[in-house]
Structure formats: structure tokens, C-alpha cells
Amino acid sequence: MTDVPEIEMVHDAPRSGARVGGWLAGCALLLAILVVRWAEVPAEARFRPPTSPLDNVGGLNKTTRFGWGFLWQVREILPAGSTYTIVAGDRDTEMSLFMLSFAVLTDCKGLPTSYYGIATPERGAEARYVLSYGCVAAIPGATSVEKLGDGCIWDRGER
Amino acid sequence: MADGVTFLVAPLALAIFGLPAAWMHPVSRFSAPGRFSAAFVAGTVVYTVWLTLLSAAGIRWSDASVIVPLTLLSIGGALVLARRKVGTEVGEAESGSLVWWAAAISIASGTGHLVLMALTSRATSVDYLYFWGVKAQRFAALGGIDTALLTDPLAVHMHSNYPPLVPIVYAWGISLAGRLPWQMGLASCAAWLLAGLPLLRDLLARRLHRDEATLAASFWFLALALALPAALSAGNAEPPMVLFVSVAIAALLEGSSRWLAIVALSGVVLTKNEGLIVFLLIAAGGIARDLAEGARGARLVRRAAPMLLVPLAALGSWLLLEALRGVPMGDATRERAGELALGRAGDVVAGMVRNLDAGSAGLAWLVAVAIFVAARRRWRALLPAIVPAAGTLAFLFVYYLHFRGDELDTWMRWTMPRVSLSALAAALVGAAFAAAPDRRLET
Numbered sequence: 001m002t003d004v005p006e007i008e009m010v011h012d013a014p015r016s017g018a019r020v021g022g023w024l025a026g027c028a029l030l031l032a033i034l035v036v037r038w039a040e041v042p043a044e045a046r047f048r049p050p051t052s053p054l055d056n057v058g059g060l061n062k063t064t065r066f067g068w069g070f071l072w073q074v075r076e077i078l079p080a081g082s083t084y085t086i087v088a089g090d091r092d093t094e095m096s097l098f099m100l101s102f103a104v105l106t107d108c109k110g111l112p113t114s115y116y117g118i119a120t121p122e123r124g125a126e127a128r129y130v131l132s133y134g135c136v137a138a139i140p141g142a143t144s145v146e147k148l149g150d151g152c153i154w155d156r157g158e159r
Numbered sequence: 160m161a162d163g164v165t166f167l168v169a170p171l172a173l174a175i176f177g178l179p180a181a182w183m184h185p186v187s188r189f190s191a192p193g194r195f196s197a198a199f200v201a202g203t204v205v206y207t208v209w210l211t212l213l214s215a216a217g218i219r220w221s222d223a224s225v226i227v228p229l230t231l232l233s234i235g236g237a238l239v240l241a242r243r244k245v246g247t248e249v250g251e252a253e254s255g256s257l258v259w260w261a262a263a264i265s266i267a268s269g270t271g272h273l274v275l276m277a278l279t280s281r282a283t284s285v286d287y288l289y290f291w292g293v294k295a296q297r298f299a300a301l302g303g304i305d306t307a308l309l310t311d312p313l314a315v316h317m318h319s320n321y322p323p324l325v326p327i328v329y330a331w332g333i334s335l336a337g338r339l340p341w342q343m344g345l346a347s348c349a350a351w352l353l354a355g356l357p358l359l360r361d362l363l364a365r366r367l368h369r370d371e372a373t374l375a376a377s378f379w380f381l382a383l384a385l386a387l388p389a390a391l392s393a394g395n396a397e398p399p400m401v402l403f404v405s406v407a408i409a410a411l412l413e414g415s416s417r418w419l420a421i422v423a424l425s426g427v428v429l430t431k432n433e434g435l436i437v438f439l440l441i442a443a444g445g446i447a448r449d450l451a452e453g454a455r456g457a458r459l460v461r462r463a464a465p466m467l468l469v470p471l472a473a474l475g476s477w478l479l480l481e482a483l484r485g486v487p488m489g490d491a492t493r494e495r496a497g498e499l500a501l502g503r504a505g506d507v508v509a510g511m512v513r514n515l516d517a518g519s520a521g522l523a524w525l526v527a528v529a530i531f532v533a534a535r536r537r538w539r540a541l542l543p544a545i546v547p548a549a550g551t552l553a554f555l556f557v558y559y560l561h562f563r564g565d566e567l568d569t570w571m572r573w574t575m576p577r578v579s580l581s582a583l584a585a586a587l588v589g590a591a592f593a594a595a596p597d598r599r600l601e602t
Contacts, residue, residue, distance in 0.1 A: 013366060013367050013368045013371075013595065013596050014368060014596055015368040015370060015371065016368070016371070016596070019368075019371050019594055020258065020368075020370050020371055020374060022594075023371060023374030023375055023377075023378055023594075024257070024258075024261055024374060026374075026378045026522075026526050027261055027262075027265045027374060027377050027378050027381060028261075029522055030265070030378065030381040030382060030385060030519055030522065030523070031264070031265065031268055031381065033385065033518075033519050033520060033522065034268055034269075034272050034381070034384075034385060037272075037385070037518070038272075046279075047275070047279065048279070049279075050278075050279055050280035050342070052280065052342075053280050053283045053287070053288060053341050053342055053345060053394075054280060054283055054285070054288070055279075055280040056279060056280045056281040057280060057281070057283050057285065057391060058391075059391075059572070059573060060285065064285070068288070095316075098316075099288075099289040099290070099316050100288055100289065102289075102290075102293045102314070102317075103288050103289075103292055103293045103296070103341070106296060106297075106300075110313075111313070112313060115313065115315075116315075116316075123313065
């Protein structure tokens with residue numbers, strides 16, 4: 001692939017004070033907006049280290065935000081190679097946590113109790129461990145493994 | 160901390176695989192950072208295509224299969240081209256001048272803003288946690304594209320058909336850092352913009368006075384540094400997308416670096432599914448410009464064919480893998496094409512306008528549009544920017560007409576700032592070239 005230059009630039013293009021001034025003004029305005037953006041953040045929260053990548057994401061529901069921390073707590077407890085399912089108060093939360101679990105519970109296999117809002121109890125029933133976000137329900141026939149800050153882990157035994 | 164820094168810096172090493180780009184015309188005359196930037200763009204694309212082909216062939220990624228052949232190829236190509244190096248350098252802003260300080264403050268502030276927004280979790284793309292990072296972890300652990308994950312019916316949310324550039328580049332960082340540092344990884348959005356900045360600046364300096372080129376590039380950088388966090392795009396595919404789109408359009412407008420546009424367009428199609436639309440729009444803009452300026456027949460074909468065929472061939476590496484490994488080519492989570500809710504056209508237009516804030520209260524868009532209006536006599540020369548900027552917005556209009564749910568406003572507020580970033584990048588780059596002195600744009 002050859003590239004034949006059609007215009008050769010040996011010298012600089014002519015300089016225009018108006019154009020330079022215009023770009024300077026544009027940059028100054030953007031810098032001012034940037035300062036305003038940070039001024040809008042409460043001073044005590046401005047540089048506070050977050051507890052998760054989702055801490056300050058606007059528009060996210062709380063359960064998704066806190067679910068990240070829950071899953072990292074679960075990661076410390078679940079044995080590698082085990083299967084798990086996630087139950088929560090609503091299908092949206094279950095889906096969010098199920099998706100996040102792929103990032104955190106990398107040594108385990110997730111089987112959804114619901115997927116994109118559609119109940120898949122037969123798949124969830126194949127999982128040994130039940131991660132109950134918010135400890136929404138006791139799991140019949142399962143033993144409690146751990147009660148964490150944001151949820152409970154249940155063991156249904158070998159599947 | 161150390162693994163975080165390693166992860167952030169690691170992608171820059173991909174420039175090793177794109178060294179010939181630093182000796183191609185006119186990049187060989189650019190500043191050292193500009194030449195590095197060109198090598199990074201080319202290296203990222205070459206690396207992605209090669210690793211995708213290896214996975215398609217069932218070959219594991221390793222030093223022997225990746226680093227050795229790509230480095231030898233790259234150095235060999237650079238040595239051949241190095242003999243051809245001729246010409247003068249592009250000028251730089253005088254150190255210590257007002258322009259120099261304005262650029263330094265803009266770039267430092269923009270970088271600081273991006274990094275702080277990312278590290279304080281104010282710019283996180285949830286998709287980074289849902290699938291971009293997940294794929295990268297799995298690809299790095301497996302030493303290849305994890306087709307078992309991509310074909311798992313209970314992993315449809317991975318959007319298996321999304322092109323592989325982002326997870327492949329992240330996987331490179333993971334392999335060097337040892338793990339994915341989820342929090343620090345968000346700051347990679349700044350690295351992508353910074354990596355493209357010197358190249359964009361030097362391309363502009365071929366048509367603008369060096370001071371104007373420096374300031375226009377600084378404006379581009381600041382505008383996108385504000386827009387990316389506002390669009391919650393730390394960690395997702397938008398930062399590389401705006402880099403590739405910007406470089407492709409800048410190279411087409413500059414006029415003598417069409418090969419660089421072709422390389423960047425290959426990056427566009429390998430980064431996002433929407434990249435195919437944006438690529439076609441940029442190529443259409445380039446062809447329309449050539450037509451408007453009198454190119455016909457064989458000359459037109461000679462100019463258009465590589466611009467269309469090379470990026471499609473790059474995308475072909477991914478399509479080949481999908482075909483050979485049974486990875487779905489469609490996306491079950493997406494709306495069905497053609498089912499338009501035309502009655503919502505007014506709501507969609509209003510929603511689009513409301514969500515073009517771009518983190519700068521709409522200033523970035525206003526400046527770009529004002530410059531285009533002022534330069535309207537030269538619209539033909541600016542078609543490579545006008546067509547993708549306007550065309551992407553038109554595409555989004557049609558896309559939102561497909562939305563069937565009740566919460567159109569919420570959906571647009573959540574997605575429009577992000578999916579309009581390519582259009583913004585196109586408009587900013589076009590505006591920068593539109594501000595060139597008369598006749599400097601005519602090719």
C-alpha cells in the first residue's frame with residue numbers, strides 16, 4: 001500500500017491571532033466547567049477512596065452497588081470449583097449480581113435462578129451454594145454456611 | 160498499586176508491534192510522541208488481529224506465538240522503511256509560551272480529571288464489570304479467546320459477538336500485571352486519550368499553524384476528558400473507540416496519510432459492533448470528499464478500495480473465529496431491527512438533544528457546530544468528519560425508535576451520552592481541521 005503525498009507541508013501554516021485566541025478561550029471555558037464539576041461534589045466526598053468501582057455511579061440501584069462487596073466477601077468463602085446460584089428480592093438484582101459474579105467468583109460456576117427476568121429455577125437448583133442477597137429467604141434443606149454483612153451463604157450439599 | 164500501574168502502562172508496550180507506522184509518510188516527520196502514538200495505534204490493531212487469528216486456529220497465546228513473530232515482523236518492517244526517512248519535522252509550540260502553558264494546563268487538568276473521576280468510582284462503566292473485564296480475565300487465564308464462555312447460553316450477557324480488541328488489550332495488561340486491578344483499571348480511559356493526543360496534534364500541525372494545532376488538540380483532549388466520565392465510560396470500549404475514530408478522521412482530513420486512516424478504521428471495527436456503522440460512515444465521508452473533489456474511475460477505486468477492504472479484512476479475523484468456533488454472530492439481548500416506533504420520533508429527538516451535554520454543558524458540541532458553520536464554504540473537504548458526525552446521530556435516532564419499553568427517557572439518559580461519543584469525536588476533529596487557513600484543506 002503506497003501513499004503518495006498530495007500536499008507537502010514544509011513551512012508552518014500562517015498563524016492567526018484570532019484563531020489562537022478562539023482556541024485559548026475554548027480551552028479556558030472547558031477548564032472552568034471542569035472546576036465547576038468538582039466544586040459541585042461535596043468537599044468531604046471529593047477525594048474519598050471508594051470501597052468499590054460502583055460507589056459513586058449515578059443511576060445505579062443500591063443493590064448493584066453493594067452487591068460487588070458482597071460477592072468479594074463470598075469469594076473468600078466459596079471453595080474453588082463449586083457451583084452457586086444467587087437469589088435476591090427481585091429479578092433485576094438477581095441478574096445484576098449474577099453478571100457481576102462472573103467478574104469476582106472466577107474459580108466457581110454460576111447457575112442462575114433467573115436470567116434476564118425469566119425464572120430458571122431448574123438451573124439454579126443444580127447449584128450447591130445459594131448466595132442469598134440480603135438474606136431474603138431461608139433455603140429449605142440447606143445449611144447456613146455464613147451470614148455476611150449484605151447476605152447469607154447456604155449449602156445444599158453435593159449436587 | 161504496582162500491579163495497577165503495570166496494567167495501565169502495559170498497553171503502551173503494544174507500540175513495539177506497530178513500529179513501521181513510525182517510519183511511514185508523513186508520520187516519519189512527526190514529533191517523537193507523535194510517532195510513538197502512531198506505532199501504538201498500529202500495534203494495537205496488529206496485535207488484536209494476530210491474537211484473534213491464533214485463537215481461530217486453536218493456537219494458544221504465548222511468547223513464541225505472539226511476541227516473537229510480531230516483534231520480528233515489526234522491527235523488520237521498520238528497518239526497511241527507516242531507509243526512506245526524509246523531510247522536515249512538524250513544528251511544536253514554543254516552550255514556555257502562552258500557548259505552551261495553555262496546552263500543558265489543559266492536558267494536565269484533563270488527565271487529572273479523568274484519573275480522579277475513574278479512581279473515585281464516578282465514571283465507571285458497569286459493562287466493564289459485567290463483561291469487558293470478565294472476558295479479559297478469562298482470555299488471559301486461558302491464553303486465548305474463551306469460546307466456551309462466549310458460547311455458553313447462560314452467558315448471553317457477555318454480548319459474545321462484540322469485537323475483541325478491548326478484552327484482548329486488557330488481557331495483555333493482566334498477563335503482565337498478574338491480575339485485573341478492577342479499580343485502577345478504570346483509569347485506562349486516560350491512557351487511551353493520552354496515547355492518541357500527540358498523533359492528533361501532529362496531524363493537525365500539517366494543516367494548521369503549530370500553535371493552533373497544539374490548542375485545537377488540547378481542546379479535543381479536554382472536551383473528551385469531560386465527556387468520557389459524564390458518559391460513564393471508564394473501563395468500557397468508548398475510550399479506544401474515540402481514539403481510533405479521531406485518528407481515522409484526522410488522517411483523512413490531513414490528506415496524505417490515508418494508510419493511517421485505514422489502520423485506525425481497522426481499530427474502529429475491532430472495538431465495537433457500532434464501529435461497523437461508524438467505519439462505513441467515515442469511509443463514505445472519505446469517498447464523498449474524493450468524488451466532490453473530482454476523483455473518478457480508477458483513481459476513485461484506488462483510493463476507496465483499501466479504505467473499505469482492509470478494515471473489513473481485519474474484522475474478518477473476528478468473523479472467522481466466530482464461524483469456526485460457533486460463537487453467535489447476533490445478540491439475543493438486542494432489539495429486532497425494523498420494528499420502529501415512529502410515533503416516538505419527537506420524544507427521541509428531544510431526548511437526544513437533552514443528552515448531548517457531553518460533560519461540558521453542550522459547549523464541546525456548540526464550538527464544533529459553530530466552526531462548521533463558519534467554514535461552511537469548505538463543506539466538501541470536511542465530509543470525512545461531517546458524514547460520521549451527522550450520520551452517527553441519524554443512526555442513533557433510528558436506533559432509539561426501536562425502543563419498545565416504557566422508559567425511553569431513562570434508557571436514553573443511560574446510553575445516549577456514551578453512544579454519541581464517536582459523533583462528538585468526529586465533530587471535534589472536523590472542527591479542528593475546519594479552522595485551518597483557507598486552501599489548507601484542499602486535497
